[in-house]
Amino acid sequence: MRFSAIHKLASYLMVAFSFAALALSEELSPWAVILGGVGVLGSWFWDPPRVKVERWTAILSALAVAAFGYTVLSALSNGEWITPGAHLLVFLLVAKLMSRRSSRDYQWVYVLTFLMLVAGTTLNAEISYALCFLGYVVTATWALILFHLRREMEENFLLKHSDDSSSERVEVERILSSRRIVGPGFLGATAAVSLAVFFLSIFLFFLFPRISLGLGQRSRSRLTFAGFSDGVTLGGHGVIRNDDTVVMRIKVDDPRYQGPSAPELHWRGVAFDRYAGGRWSRSPNAFGTRAQREVKDGVVRVRLDAAGRFGNLEREALRQEIYLEPLDTATLFAASTPAAFDVDNVIPGSPAATIGRLGQNDEVRYPHGGGLRYVAWSDPRGAPAAALREAADASADYDAYRALPDELPPRVAELARRIVEGKTTPYEKAEAVAAYLRRTYRYTLVMETDNRREPLDYFLFDRREGHCEYFSSAMAVLLRAVGVPTRNVNGFLGGEWNEYGKYIAVRSGDAHSWVEVYLEGVGWTTWDPTPSAQAMARGASIWDKLRRLVDNVRLSWFRWVIEYDLGRQIGLFRGIGDALGLGKDGFIRSGRFTRWLAAHKLPLGGAMLLLAAAVAGWRLWRARRGQRAAGDGAARGAEHPVVAIYTTAARAMARRGHMRPAAATPREFAGALVERNAPGGRPFAGLTELYYAARYARAPVDVIEARRLLDAVKAEAKQKNGAPARA
Numbered sequence: 049m050r051f052s053a054i055h056k057l058a059s060y061l062m063v064a065f066s067f068a069a070l071a072l073s074e075e076l077s078p079w080a081v082i083l084g085g086v087g088v089l090g091s092w093f094w095d096p097p098r099v100k101v102e103r104w105t106a107i108l109s110a111l112a113v114a115a116f117g118y119t120v121l122s123a124l125s126n127g128e129w130i131t132p133g134a135h136l137l138v139f140l141l142v143a144k145l146m147s148r149r150s151s152r153d154y155q156w157v158y159v160l161t162f163l164m165l166v167a168g169t170t171l172n173a174e175i176s177y178a179l180c181f182l183g184y185v186v187t188a189t190w191a192l193i194l195f196h197l198r199r200e201m202e203e204n205f206l207l208k209h210s211d212d213s214s215s216e217r218v219e220v221e222r223i224l225s226s227r228r229i230v231g232p233g234f235l236g237a238t239a240a241v242s243l244a245v246f247f248l249s250i251f252l253f254f255l256f257p258r259i260s261l262g263l264g265q266r267s268r269s270r271l272t273f274a275g276f277s278d279g280v281t282l283g284g285h286g287v288i289r290n291d292d293t294v295v296m297r298i299k300v301d302d303p304r305y306q307g308p309s310a311p312e313l314h315w316r317g318v319a320f321d322r323y324a325g326g327r328w329s330r331s332p333n334a335f336g337t338r339a340q341r342e343v344k345d346g347v348v349r350v351r352l353d354a355a356g357r358f359g360n361l362e363r364e365a366l367r368q369e370i371y372l373e374p375l376d377t378a379t380l381f382a383a384s385t386p387a388a389f390d391v392d393n394v395i396p397g398s399p400a401a402t403i404g405r406l407g408q409n410d411e412v413r414y415p416h417g418g419g420l421r422y423v424a425w426s427d428p429r430g431a432p433a434a435a436l437r438e439a440a441d442a443s444a445d446y447d448a449y450r451a452l453p454d455e456l457p458p459r460v461a462e463l464a465r466r467i468v469e470g471k472t473t474p475y476e477k478a479e480a481v482a483a484y485l486r487r488t489y490r491y492t493l494v495m496e497t498d499n500r501r502e503p504l505d506y507f508l509f510d511r512r513e514g515h516c517e518y519f520s521s522a523m524a525v526l527l528r529a530v531g532v533p534t535r536n537v538n539g540f541l542g543g544e545w546n547e548y549g550k551y552i553a554v555r556s557g558d559a560h561s562w563v564e565v566y567l568e569g570v571g572w573t574t575w576d577p578t579p580s581a582q583a584m585a586r587g588a589s590i591w592d593k594l595r596r597l598v599d600n601v602r603l604s605w606f607r608w609v610i611e612y613d614l615g616r617q618i619g620l621f622r623g624i625g626d627a628l629g630l631g632k633d634g635f636i637r638s639g640r641f642t643r644w645l646a647a648h649k650l651p652l653g654g655a656m657l658l659l660a661a662a663v664a665g666w667r668l669w670r671a672r673r674g675q676r677a678a679g680d681g682a683a684r685g686a687e688h689p690v691v692a693i694y695t696t697a698a699r700a701m702a703r704r705g706h707m708r709p710a711a712a713t714p715r716e717f718a719g720a721l722v723e724r725n726a727p728g729g730r731p732f733a734g735l736t737e738l739y740y741a742a743r744y745a746r747a748p749v750d751v752i753e754a755r756r757l758l759d760a761v762k763a764e765a766k767q768k769n770g771a772p773a774r775a
Contacts, residue, residue, distance in 0.1 A: 059195070063141065066161035282497075282507070294555050316381065318411055322448075350389045357387070387427065440474075460525065507522060694736065
């Protein structure tokens with residue numbers, strides 16, 4: 049491939065990776081991505097002489113000024129500079145690509161691509177940025193090296209004439225079209241260097257102390273989806289279980305909840321106490337979240353009332369390490385009825401000050417702009433069956449959770465009384481209602497509504513099929529009709545086991561609703577009346593395995609790059625120390641290493657002396673070998689006197705305007721001088737042959753003859769007749 053084509057291709061690959069880093073962030077408008085991509089592709093063909101670029105320079109400059117003004121106004125009106133600035137960078141990049149004529153234009157292109165890559169660090173938190181960054185590092189190395197060579201060609205090569213003293217710039221097209229300047233070897237070597245620098249940068253990234261300056265990653269785009277919401281409206285969704293987007297990933301310590309065959313867990317999020325008009329919401333009479341808040345070592349722990357059932361939280365409760373994607377809710381999720389939450393790395397004055405004070409119905413909220421890592425504690429097993437059966441009716445304090453809307457048809461309450469006929473305890477009533485719903489009604493994802501009817505009444509007596517929100521709402525309302533306190537809960541059910549990362553991936557399609565029933569002496573207890581047919585099947589195909597592998601890589605990216613902080617760095621170093629035996633009980637820290645040294649000090653001392661003697665002998669051998677090479681009369685590369693003589697002659701010719709092109713070998717250069725009958729050309733050609741013999745053939749060379757040829761070169765080069773003047 050021609051030199052100019054390789055340089056252009058490397059430059060455009062550099063542009064492509066920087067543009068992709070922004071385009072894949074999903075922060076640019078679709079029009080900016082489409083028009084920017086078309087502009088970049090079209091500019092590849094926007095070259096002289098096909099297009100007279102100078103005709104468009106003024107127009108592009110005027111458009112750039114207008115775009116800058118629009119960006120400033122947009123940023124001032126919205127108070128957000130990064131996204132408008134990214135749009136401006138895309139426009140300026142396309143404009144500069146369409147107005148490039150020389151290496152200076154390419155230089156501005158490189159500056160714009162670097163700024164786009166920097167903007168991508170803020171806008172794009174996905175692993176796609178890492179791939180774009182790696183591609184940019186390699187292609188930027190190619191482009192910048194080739195750019196330097198091209199600029200030297202365009203600015204420094206002069207064409208000298210032997211018949212007069214005039215000079216003009218060389219037409220560099222012949223050199224730019226050469227296929228001999230760079231090749232696969234050059235590209236491979238520079239790519240290897242780039243990768244070495246890239247991996248060294250990764251090492252330094254993990255090694256350097258992490259210091260937060262409050263300039264961290266911009267908030268990732270929040271996920272909004274059907275199924276889970278901070279409110280429940282019956283009939284408000286159509287087909288809801290069709291979204292495969294991962295919303296959180298959970299690592300659990302208990303082996304009973306690990307693996308593809310583990311029991312499904314209810315991931316509780318929000319709860320509602322008031323039902324009216326087919327909608328669940330929170331009433332002023334609902335209990336606020338009762339919790340105790342403590343801060344220790346930069347970790348906020350919120351203990352809920354349920355934590356009182358554990359003598360030792362860390363030993364008895366299920367620990368869940370949760371990586372939550374940016375959602376359109378501040379709710380923290382946990383399995384079943386949560387007992388406590390731990391949020392790490394709290395900065396004074398951060399939103400963590402509000403944790404434990406927000407929410408009702410045992411909700412715990414933590415306002416956050418991006419993804420969040422936290423630890424939750426709970427007991428999915430619940431209370432023993434005997435305690436559930438013996439639970440008495442709740443007191444009047446829970447009347448808010450017995451309230452029914454006025455518009456509810458009387459036949460709903462009549463149905464409730466028929467279902468629980470003969471049942472005396474709250475547990476028996478809850479079991480009877482749940483069993484009746486699972487047995488009588490069918491689960492479906494396809495919704496039908498009748499706006500003239502109360503949604504729950506229409507479900508129970510006419511439609512007789514629905515999704516989880518209908519089943520949970522029906523159970524909650526039916527139990528309230530017979531005096532049992534209930535609340536409707538929204539969250540997620542189950543998830544997909546990821547065998548590569550050993551975690552549960554909960555997806556948007558896992559959104560679910562169920563019921564919490566209050567039993568005196570036990571507390572709020574989970575009941576799920578939805579038939580089990582609603583489970584989402586996930587296959588074991590190659591595509592499914594590949595999808596889980598990619599998801600695991602994405603989680604690692606967030607853990608070790610986006611959310612890599614001082615606490616995680618210390619944990620990493622401790623893990624390395626434990627692996628090397630540097631821990632408290634390790635080989636070194638335990639004293640065993642010291643005792644082992646004392647027992648083997650003589651053999652170790654002898655081995656160290658032998659090693660020192662070997663190093664000293666090797667260095668002495670190297671020194672004597674160098675002395676022999678310096679005194680050898682045969683040619684030894686740059687140490688031979690003829691090499692220095694040739695260099696002096698070449699400088700003398702250059703001072704008279706005869707400079708060797710970068711694409712020409714010394715022998716080709718000497719031949720060209722002889723063909724042009726340049727002064728000093730013939731003795732210089734003879735000296736060139738001696739130079740080849742000395743440097744490459746390692747043959748004995750007559751140094752006296754070389755010096756005679758040097759004198760002849762200098763003498764002829766000084767002749768005024770036919771010697772061109774320097775430009």
